Amino acid sequence: MRYFLRKLGFFLGTLWAVVTLNFMIPRLQPGDPAELMVRRLQGKDSQLDTAQVEAMRSMLGAPDGSLWTQYWAYLADLLRGDFGVSYTYYPFSVAEVIGQAIWWTVGLVVVTQIISFVVGIVLGAYAAWRRNSKLDTTITLGSTFLGTLQPFWIALVLLYVFGYTLGWFPTSGGYSASTPGLNMFFIEEVLSHSTLPAVALLIVTPIGWILGMRNTMIMNLGEDYIRLAKAKGLPDRTVALRYAARNALLPSVTGFALALGSVLGGTILVETVFDYPGLGRLMGEAVSNKDYPLLQTLMLLTTTGVLIANLIADLLYGVLDPRARRAEG
Template identity: 75%
Template sequence: MRYFARRIGFFLATLWAAITLNFVIPRMQPGDPAEVMVQKLAGKDTQLNPAAVEAMRAMLGAPDGSLLEQYVAYLQALARGDFGLSYTYYPYPVTEVIGQAVPWTLVLVGVTQVLAFVIGVTLGAYAAWRRNTRFDGIVTLGSTFVGTLPSFWIALLLLFGFGYVLGWFPTAGGYSTATPGWNAGFIADAAYHSVLPAVALLVTAPIGWILGMRNTMVMNLGEDYIRLARAKGLPDRVVALRYAARNALLPSVTGFAIALGGVLGGSILVETIFDYPGMGRLMGEAIGNRDFPLLQTLLLFIIVGVLVANLIADLLYGVLDPRARKAES
């Protein structure tokens, strides 16, 4: 019980620190969102009118007062669930803007993360079990090489080759002709548009799981309990799955939970390249437009998602591995 209480306490303290940093960091950015919007409306070469800037600031509801007063107002707004209006998509509330982008990111990045984890741990476990063979060398060296390739570069290659040259897949957007809704036509159209972004993410996403699982399982294969299992005459399949792979999988649980928690952040570069209507592209727009309410809320969602996922992983770790609870006591 002490183990779980300490983990929950750390979660609450980290959450408060994250909320505070989420308030401070956007306000450290140079520039004024009201000036950015007035400049867009007036034109790049037009001199800004201070009265127009003040009017825009009042219309956007930009925070005023001291930093402490803004912080107190920020905490009160969070307690009410009021995240303000988006500067970029004025006058729509931030929650409505994010609500339209979340399903796209959850489907695209969430599915690719799950597939990457399953593919990665499977290949890593088999490569460790077949270590020093040709399969192990191909997987290890191939993963190391592919891991050096940036995802946005892969996305650009896919977009050019399969989008513009061959014309097999759409080059932008999340859907085209189908009417949005839970119908077969729209789902098929959305899946068709998500092929290239998903492949761009899946090329490099399993690399960390492959190398991490392989290295951990190789160390576990040298433990005494593996020798004892083999001495008992257990089949290789049982030794590999129930003894070596099961224990090697435990460190990956935390990493997988954090990866799932970070799904809400999407992939800024990949989603921007394909103009995919997800959270990553939304964050890029919020940064470029100094949209403080939208940026703060996006960062808060990501932070809370990662913290909650990490807390769940810690609690599961205590359940799956009794040694963690004994070490805490």
């Protein structure tokens, strides 16, 4: 019990620090979003009217008062679920904008992360069990080579070959002109638009799981309990799966939880290349447009998601491996 309470205390303390930093960082950025929007409406070379800037700041609901007052108002707004109005998509609120984009990112990144984890763990375990074989060499060298490639470069190649040259898949967006709904035509459009972004992620995402699982399992294969299992005459399949792979999988649990937690951050480069309507593209737009309410909400979602995933991984690790609880005690 002490182990779990300690992990929960660390989570709450880190969450408070994240919320405080998320409040401070946007306010330390140079520039005024209200001035930026006024210049965008009037033109860059026009004379800036301070009255219009004040009116725009009031319309956007820009915070005023001392920093301490703003901080408590910010915490109160968070408890109410009020994240403000998006400067980029005014007059829509940040919650509405994120609510429309989050399912695109979750559908794309969660599916690719799960597939990548399963494929990476299986290939890494098999390569470790057949270490120094031709298959192990092929998997290891292939993963190392693909690891040197950037995801956005792979996305550009896929877009050029299968989108523009062959015309097999759409080149941008999440769907075409059809009305969204639970019908086969719309589902087919969503799948066709998400195929290239998913392939771009699936090419590079499993690499970390493959190499990590292989190296950890090779270390476990040299342990005494593996030699004891072999001395007992257990089948190779049992030794590989129930002993070596099971223990080698434990460190990957934390990594997989963190990967799922970071889903809320989206994949900025891949989503931007394919103009995919997810959270990654939203974050890029928020940065370029100085949309502080949208940017700090996306940052808060991402960091909170990672913290929650890390907490779940720590609690799950304590259940799966009793040694962690005993070490904590």
